[in-house]
Amino acid sequence: MFSAIGQVAPTGSFSQYVFVDSSPLDADIEHTFYYRLRIVNRDGTASYSQIEEISLFFSAVQQTWGSIKAMFR
Numbered sequence: 001m002f003s004a005i006g007q008v009a010p011t012g013s014f015s016q017y018v019f020v021d022s023s024p025l026d027a028d029i030e031h032t033f034y035y036r037l038r039i040v041n042r043d044g045t046a047s048y049s050q051i052e053e054i055s056l057f058f059s060a061v062q063q064t065w066g067s068i069k070a071m072f073r
Helices: 060-073
Strands: 031-037 038-042 045-050 052-055
Touching: none
Parallel strands: none
Antiparallel strands: 031 052, 038 045
């Protein structure tokens, strides 16, 4: 099951878009994320992109540093 994490407004034909999902940075040591785009055309019809799989692995040092930073929030 997919959840919407953001939306980017159109800027014209053949434009490039960027969206950064910062939620994986709050994840534990190892996670796999699945992404797809919902593309809405001018006539209101929609289609979906292929699903992309992203695996993140955080070292113990990164996890420890995250814990230290959290103590000072």
